[in-house]
Amino acid sequence: MGKDIREDIAWAQINKDVLKSLENPKKLYWVILLIAIAMVGVAVGCEIYQYQTGMGVSNKSNSHVWSLYIATFIFWIGMSHSGTLLSAILHLMHADWRKPIYRFAEAMTTFSLMTAGLFVLVHLGRLWMVYYVMPYPNERWVWPNFQSPLVWDMFAIATYLSSSVIFLYVGMIPDLAICRDNIHAGWRKKLYTVLSLGWEGTDRQWRNFRITYLTIACFLIPLAVSVHSIVASDFAMSNMPGWHVTSFPPYFVAGALYSGCAAIITLFVILRYVFKFEEYMTLPIMRKLVRLTFAIAMVWTYLNLIEFSSVWYGHDQTAKDQLIFKATGPYAPYFWAMIFFGSILPLLLAFKRFQTHLPLLFVVSIFLNVGMWLERWMIIGPSFAHGHYPWTWDHDQWPSLVQWGIVFGSFGWFTLLFMVFCKVFPSVSMYEVKEMVYHRTLALKNKPAVKGEH
Amino acid sequence: MIENSFNRRDFLKVLGWGGATVALSGCGNTSVEDGREYVTSYVETADYIIPSIGTYFNSTCAQCDAGCGIMGRVREGRVLKLEGNPDSPINSGKMCGLGQAGVQAHYNPDRVREPLLRNGDKGEAITWEKALQLVSEKVASANPGSVAFLTGGVSGHVKVLLKNYLDAIGSDQHYVYEAVAPSVVRAANKKAYGVEMPRLRLDRAKVVVSFGADFLGTWVSPVHFSRQYAKFRKGVNGERGVLVQVESKMTITGANADRWLAIRPGTEGILALGLVNALSAAGLTVPAEVAAAVKDYTLDRVSNDTGVSVEHIGKLTALLKDRSPSLVIAGGAAEGYAHGSQNAAAVALLNQVLGNVGKTVEAPASMPFPQMAPITGNRSSLQALNDSIAQDGVKVLFNCGANPIYSAPASMNMKESLKKVPFKVAFAHYMDETAMEADLVLPLNSSMEGWGTVVPEYFAEGAQLNIQQPLMEKLHPGTLGMGDVLLALLKQRRPAEYSGYEDYYAYLKNAMVAIKGALGGENEDDDVFWDSVLSQGVVKLTSSSNALVSSASAAGLQLPPPAVEDGTYPLRLIPAVTPNMRDGRHANEPWLQESPDPLTTIVWDSWVEMHPKTAAKLGVVEGDIVEVASKNGAIKGQVYVYSGIHPDVISVPLGYGHEAMGRYSKGVGANAFKILDPVFDQQTGELAMYETRVKVTKAGKRVIVVKDEGPAGGNQSGRRIALRMASGKVNLAEEV
Amino acid sequence: MSITNLLQNWSDFRQQHPSDERPHQEYKWAMSIDLDLCTGCNACSVACYAENNLPAVGKEKFSHGHSHHWLRIERYWHNEDREYADQGAQFLPMMCQQCEAAPCETVCPVGATNHTADGLNSQVYNRCVGSRYCNANCPYKARYFNWYDYPTTADVWPAPMEQQLNPDVTVRGKGVMEKCTFCVQRLTVAKSNARTEGRSVHDGEVQTACQQACPTGAISFGNLIDPESRVAKQWEKQQVKLNHDKQAKDAVHDGDKLRGYRILENLRTYPSVMYLEQLREGAI
Numbered sequence A: 001m002g003k004d005i006r007e008d009i010a011w012a013q014i015n016k017d018v019l020k021s022l023e024n025p026k027k028l029y030w031v032i033l034l035i036a037i038a039m040v041g042v043a044v045g046c047e048i049y050q051y052q053t054g055m056g057v058s059n060k061s062n063s064h065v066w067s068l069y070i071a072t073f074i075f076w077i078g079m080s081h082s083g084t085l086l087s088a089i090l091h092l093m094h095a096d097w098r099k100p101i102y103r104f105a106e107a108m109t110t111f112s113l114m115t116a117g118l119f120v121l122v123h124l125g126r127l128w129m130v131y132y133v134m135p136y137p138n139e140r141w142v143w144p145n146f147q148s149p150l151v152w153d154m155f156a157i158a159t160y161l162s163s164s165v166i167f168l169y170v171g172m173i174p175d176l177a178i179c180r181d182n183i184h185a186g187w188r189k190k191l192y193t194v195l196s197l198g199w200e201g202t203d204r205q206w207r208n209f210r211i212t213y214l215t216i217a218c219f220l221i222p223l224a225v226s227v228h229s230i231v232a233s234d235f236a237m238s239n240m241p242g243w244h245v246t247s248f249p250p251y252f253v254a255g256a257l258y259s260g261c262a263a264i265i266t267l268f269v270i271l272r273y274v275f276k277f278e279e280y281m282t283l284p285i286m287r288k289l290v291r292l293t294f295a296i297a298m299v300w301t302y303l304n305l306i307e308f309s310s311v312w313y314g315h316d317q318t319a320k321d322q323l324i325f326k327a328t329g330p331y332a333p334y335f336w337a338m339i340f341f342g343s344i345l346p347l348l349l350a351f352k353r354f355q356t357h358l359p360l361l362f363v364v365s366i367f368l369n370v371g372m373w374l375e376r377w378m379i380i381g382p383s384f385a386h387g388h389y390p391w392t393w394d395h396d397q398w399p400s401l402v403q404w405g406i407v408f409g410s411f412g413w414f415t416l417l418f419m420v421f422c423k424v425f426p427s428v429s430m431y432e433v434k435e436m437v438y439h440r441t442l443a444l445k446n447k448p449a450v451k452g453e454h
Numbered sequence B: 001m002i003e004n005s006f007n008r009r010d011f012l013k014v015l016g017w018g019g020a021t022v023a024l025s026g027c028g029n030t031s032v033e034d035g036r037e038y039v040t041s042y043v044e045t046a047d048y049i050i051p052s053i054g055t056y057f058n059s060t061c062a063q064c065d066a067g068c069g070i071m072g073r074v075r076e077g078r079v080l081k082l083e084g085n086p087d088s089p090i091n092s093g094k095m096c097g098l099g100q101a102g103v104q105a106h107y108n109p110d111r112v113r114e115p116l117l118r119n120g121d122k123g124e125a126i127t128w129e130k131a132l133q134l135v136s137e138k139v140a141s142a143n144p145g146s147v148a149f150l151t152g153g154v155s156g157h158v159k160v161l162l163k164n165y166l167d168a169i170g171s172d173q174h175y176v177y178e179a180v181a182p183s184v185v186r187a188a189n190k191k192a193y194g195v196e197m198p199r200l201r202l203d204r205a206k207v208v209v210s211f212g213a214d215f216l217g218t219w220v221s222p223v224h225f226s227r228q229y230a231k232f233r234k235g236v237n238g239e240r241g242v243l244v245q246v247e248s249k250m251t252i253t254g255a256n257a258d259r260w261l262a263i264r265p266g267t268e269g270i271l272a273l274g275l276v277n278a279l280s281a282a283g284l285t286v287p288a289e290v291a292a293a294v295k296d297y298t299l300d301r302v303s304n305d306t307g308v309s310v311e312h313i314g315k316l317t318a319l320l321k322d323r324s325p326s327l328v329i330a331g332g333a334a335e336g337y338a339h340g341s342q343n344a345a346a347v348a349l350l351n352q353v354l355g356n357v358g359k360t361v362e363a364p365a366s367m368p369f370p371q372m373a374p375i376t377g378n379r380s381s382l383q384a385l386n387d388s389i390a391q392d393g394v395k396v397l398f399n400c401g402a403n404p405i406y407s408a409p410a411s412m413n414m415k416e417s418l419k420k421v422p423f424k425v426a427f428a429h430y431m432d433e434t435a436m437e438a439d440l441v442l443p444l445n446s447s448m449e450g451w452g453t454v455v456p457e458y459f460a461e462g463a464q465l466n467i468q469q470p471l472m473e474k475l476h477p478g479t480l481g482m483g484d485v486l487l488a489l490l491k492q493r494r495p496a497e498y499s500g501y502e503d504y505y506a507y508l509k510n511a512m513v514a515i516k517g518a519l520g521g522e523n524e525d526d527d528v529f530w531d532s533v534l535s536q537g538v539v540k541l542t543s544s545s546n547a548l549v550s551s552a553s554a555a556g557l558q559l560p561p562p563a564v565e566d567g568t569y570p571l572r573l574i575p576a577v578t579p580n581m582r583d584g585r586h587a588n589e590p591w592l593q594e595s596p597d598p599l600t601t602i603v604w605d606s607w608v609e610m611h612p613k614t615a616a617k618l619g620v621v622e623g624d625i626v627e628v629a630s631k632n633g634a635i636k637g638q639v640y641v642y643s644g645i646h647p648d649v650i651s652v653p654l655g656y657g658h659e660a661m662g663r664y665s666k667g668v669g670a671n672a673f674k675i676l677d678p679v680f681d682q683q684t685g686e687l688a689m690y691e692t693r694v695k696v697t698k699a700g701k702r703v704i705v706v707k708d709e710g711p712a713g714g715n716q717s718g719r720r721i722a723l724r725m726a727s728g729k730v731n732l733a734e735e736v
Numbered sequence C: 001m002s003i004t005n006l007l008q009n010w011s012d013f014r015q016q017h018p019s020d021e022r023p024h025q026e027y028k029w030a031m032s033i034d035l036d037l038c039t040g041c042n043a044c045s046v047a048c049y050a051e052n053n054l055p056a057v058g059k060e061k062f063s064h065g066h067s068h069h070w071l072r073i074e075r076y077w078h079n080e081d082r083e084y085a086d087q088g089a090q091f092l093p094m095m096c097q098q099c100e101a102a103p104c105e106t107v108c109p110v111g112a113t114n115h116t117a118d119g120l121n122s123q124v125y126n127r128c129v130g131s132r133y134c135n136a137n138c139p140y141k142a143r144y145f146n147w148y149d150y151p152t153t154a155d156v157w158p159a160p161m162e163q164q165l166n167p168d169v170t171v172r173g174k175g176v177m178e179k180c181t182f183c184v185q186r187l188t189v190a191k192s193n194a195r196t197e198g199r200s201v202h203d204g205e206v207q208t209a210c211q212q213a214c215p216t217g218a219i220s221f222g223n224l225i226d227p228e229s230r231v232a233k234q235w236e237k238q239q240v241k242l243n244h245d246k247q248a249k250d251a252v253h254d255g256d257k258l259r260g261y262r263i264l265e266n267l268r269t270y271p272s273v274m275y276l277e278q279l280r281e282g283a284i
């Protein structure tokens, strides 16, 4: 395997290359930005209509009360996990190859969470009463129901989101100082000056920085695991056949990491191409990322098999009926598409020659996420259509255009946030790439005979 | 069965409105802004009005002819809900869904609110003075004999006034039309038992065999029969009553039967005679004349003709023989053929042979005031009107409570026929199809706004007279009660006799007080008597029973062999009378449209019901739009497939497919009345409702049938939800 | 406001679970429905519309599963593979089963649906945020959501139809969940009257609207605590115990002499509605 990064990149070159990505967006950037804004516009329009008219316009029914919003909510929550995986877990494991790519992954985490959170709001029948879910002091002494996984959800997401933002920001401080020092006019200068908190790069600052960063990383890992476990509890804690599954929390976490990694591959390819980050987002790093993704895909597949077999060999006939329904009923095409995209397609990633084939990886990674979205949809749609009570089964509750519009718009919203981020903040961690280059030169100096990784 | 006796009356007296000017400040009805003088402030309201607490007034349900007693819950001047009057022997506190929807007839947004005079295609609002003046002129200018009334079933004092008015103008043309009525059975009963409708004691029967009488859903007095059914099921000494329903299309009664026997349409009489023969063979004493008459109805032949298996005939015979008394009833399905009278007679014969007469078939109470007894409607009366119109015999036609343009078969061409009447007056609640054709439309009070007396068609116990009193103030100032209009018309003709009555209320009170002796109040003060009558809502009359004939005779019984198939029109159409829609007069009440049909669970539409075999033959599945064509027209509908129907027939519910009437009924479903073939019962001349032959063809697209039932289609899919067990395993006597 | 209060408030949500030490004090409302008497006539369902201000939503909305029948009559067939449904149908009135351990309650984020001291599953419209989680977790799918704002929807209550609305019952706006309440407004009046007279509500004094309408008397309703109530006697006779998820009688071979059962009892929802099995005659 080739080296993750060239040892002879000048530090000034790193600054220059990365800072360049903050400069003058091309025309295409604006076009995409406008498209993203238009997509958000569609979603906002749909939401206003739904808010005014009633949840009925989303075409759910009394037996099928949840739909795309919740499915897409889980999807975006899942998406958020890879950032934490790359920045926190791999940081603690001293996997250096994460360094050039963790920043945007972390941004992705934050923005996915911000997108996911919106779905909770969009889903509520009385959005204007959402604050009832929070425990706040009130005259009536009324509290939320702490037994409800939805309340845990609220806490988990809020904590995770705020922690992620802090983590992203703290990790960016040295780089923000570089931005401040290299940009001499305009609002950017002011912004970076304020945000870099007077970073000078003194020894004390670095010491404090490392401790803070490590602490937040340690804090974030259990949070990340818990947040999706809690989302899984929304389902596992209920008595709906198809949901009432003990293995849901790990299954959800695996699925989350899976879709997150796939999204990182997608964005990796895009950023590498757009910002000409070939020197930093190198093919060996991609290979590691792809291998990681493949491993997670297999874990996900395994957990799927566990779920299916525990249902199949268990005594709960209702859950079994539900599984059969998923695989053979009107949702079967989606179910099998999920299996194909989630478990079959990633087998490609096992082949070395595909592991660095960027165009293919780009396409495959998108399909992996289609598969992951379908996974979430397969948890919601068919379960409602075939629950405990046969009289209320339904097959025809196809989400309305309003729902699709909002789901569609959420991708625009994510794109919008991400694109703005890329032009305002360095999407590659300069100081950590420098560290990486430095480590590599050290390694080469000490062990000239050793090939490959540092 | 122990009943929860409803004791609200213990603490809330049920009241009667004491005065003709019912004046209560309701929400929005009566206010100073309306320019009304008699707002009663709660400062000074009657002592029984407590803000926020409901008050109950007894009255009578007007949604069908059964005449159930109701209690209207009134609060702050508005009637909110109808509950059954526990003291009414007919329904003892219970009500059906149709009855409950009465408040929606009252509050209906599509009610006619003022008199309308035709001006071209439009109706122009006019005053009542002008309207009555116009009527007076038209009646005066017509030949006295050429003024006709077309009504639905009427009874009580309105009937008396109507008769008096016709007498006053010198006409005898009163036609009473009901599109759906057991007329043939009545005629057959008259012959067999000497009375039109004997009192049926389901509660005493151990076995009930109903030949298509939907007594739990739509037939005669469904709430009363449901009460009886409950007792019948609980049985005497815990022996649960057994219900067998014989019909070609399942009714809700059929759906509750222990055995539902799908019979080839029209062969009900054959099965009845087959049972007589089998019973006689099994050792039941049967008059020789009868036994001889039925000896050809052998098991094999009957099974062959009717499609009912030999096994089931055998079991039914054994059941009838072993468990006595039983009760055999002929209903809509049996009577709806050209030989309907014969079918009904055969069924009556079976009842007589079984010795049920006098045990479960009792003499009904007779109405001591025949002038108030209900006139029951039928279709031949409409035919008579049609004939009279054709001979130019009708110059002024009053129509009240009948909607022949909607419900008469197309072959009668009612719309064209009525066009020949120069002046048509419609008393209307809605602008229904017939009111649309009228020259003058007179808006009526709802049954919750007006005064009246009603004599039920079917007495549950003794004879009774029901009170109808306003449950609240009129919603629309421009409506009047039928009694008031008739009184006004009478004042035009016989001022001396009637001008003493300020309004119908005064007339009614006077008339009731005049017969208070017969109503059990001979020693009471007039006002005390009147108040008690109003607060009871039901007056029980002392009456004698009619005599029953009970000699079984097969004389004159002539049953045709099963009908041969018509090549062009291979299927029979059963126009189904459903509990929600009945004949369609209440189609504009949204609760009824949204209340799923009990058997198909379909809402807000009509449907074409067929057996899976028939559907396979036609190559259709649920939701296919098909055309149902008879010789007299065609309608379209969505297919519903299920196995509660004989493969030789299809069924379309009645009551849908209105072209007018209101927002909830117009354009909803198709009108099956329109395609009925003009085939008549040979003895009574009644329309043979089930004789229509149709062909069914696919007519294009497929729709999703809007119904409550999900895709599991009434299958519990292995879940333990609705459980059933063999009755032999349970001792009902031990249950609470 | 304090932590103690918070915890107290929280534990209050579940205090009425039948296996708790604090059983129902005065009232435990319960029903029994005799499926052998239910004819499927729908009178009860319409009565519920009238009593509880249920909107008739119209064909279009009904087709999207937006109906509001708190009490729906289900119709099942037992005629697998036979030519005709010749043993008739089975009708089953299904409303909120007022589960003692109601799955809908535990999941509601805001405690908008919770247990009353009378053993009812209450629904607080004002508190509901419309997450619909309760419905997702109701095994009987007895909850109905206000997908639209029916009071302002055309032709739902056009004037003067709104005058029929029962002032004792809230007219629900869009976005809140609703379901059968056992006609709690009637219970409140009865309890209040009884309290004024210093006694308990006696059997038969209060009826639910569905029970009151039912022509065959298939529905009985009353106070399970009161041993003299018809409902208590029926439960007793049928050996159905409120706080059991498996009834002892079902283990006995002879158990099928008793008709009483509760639907999906195995899910440990402890429903307050007991059904009595439909009967069919074997001699025909």
Ligand SMILES: Nc1nc2c(c(=O)[nH]1)N[C@H]1C(S)=C(S)[C@@H](COP(=O)(O)OP(=O)(O)OC[C@H]3O[C@@H](n4cnc5c(=O)[nH]c(N)nc54)[C@H](O)[C@@H]3O)O[C@H]1N2
Residues within 6 Å of the ligand: A139, A140, B052
């Ligand atoms: N039908 C009808 N409706 C009416 C009226 C009427 O006459 N008839 N009157 C109207 C009028 S004038 C008014 S003012 C309103 C009153 O309407 P509401 O304000 O709803 O009146 P209450 O029901 O008296 O009180 C509300 C709640 O406050 C609780 N409560 C009592 N003390 C305290 C306390 O110290 N702290 C807290 N947090 N809660 C407490 C009580 O237990 C009760 O549950 O009703 C109006 N509505």
Ligand SMILES: Nc1nc2c(c(=O)[nH]1)N[C@H]1C(S)=C(S)[C@@H](COP(=O)(O)OP(=O)(O)OC[C@H]3O[C@@H](n4cnc5c(=O)[nH]c(N)nc54)[C@H](O)[C@@H]3O)O[C@H]1N2
Residues within 6 Å of the ligand: B041, B042, B043, B044
């Ligand atoms: N026991 C008890 N006492 C209370 C309260 C309570 O909840 N319980 N609530 C307190 C509160 S918040 C309030 S606001 C007061 C209210 O106290 P009040 O003002 O006394 O209120 P009400 O008893 O509702 O109404 C008074 C009278 O007004 C009459 N009325 C109704 N409409 C009209 C009209 O159009 N014109 C005239 N002239 N009269 C009319 C009614 O019939 C009634 O007799 O009570 C206070 N006292």
Ligand code: SF4
Residues within 6 Å of the ligand: B061, B062, B063, B064, B065, B066, B067, B068, B091, B094, B095, B096, B097, B098, B099, B100, B221, B222, B223
């Ligand atoms: S049976 Fe007829 S009279 Fe009786 S409640 Fe029903 S509609 Fe009214």
Ligand code: SF4
Residues within 6 Å of the ligand: C095, C096, C097, C098, C099, C102, C103, C104, C105, C121, C137, C138, C139, C140, C141, C142, C143, C179, C269
């Ligand atoms: S039936 Fe459903 S809504 Fe009613 S208490 Fe049980 S879980 Fe809750």
Ligand code: SF4
Residues within 6 Å of the ligand: C107, C108, C109, C110, C111, C112, C113, C127, C128, C129, C130, C131, C132, C133, C134, C135, C176, C177
């Ligand atoms: S819909 Fe309302 S009652 Fe149901 S869980 Fe959500 S907030 Fe609670």
Ligand code: SF4
Residues within 6 Å of the ligand: C047, C048, C051, C052, C070, C071, C095, C179, C180, C181, C182, C183, C184, C208, C209, C210, C211
């Ligand atoms: S108890 Fe009341 S709320 Fe519940 S179904 Fe019956 S009528 Fe409706």
Ligand code: SF4
Residues within 6 Å of the ligand: C037, C038, C039, C040, C041, C042, C043, C044, C045, C073, C091, C093, C213, C214, C215, C216, C217, C218, C219
């Ligand atoms: S009213 Fe009674 S008989 Fe009719 S459907 Fe309801 S429970 Fe059954």
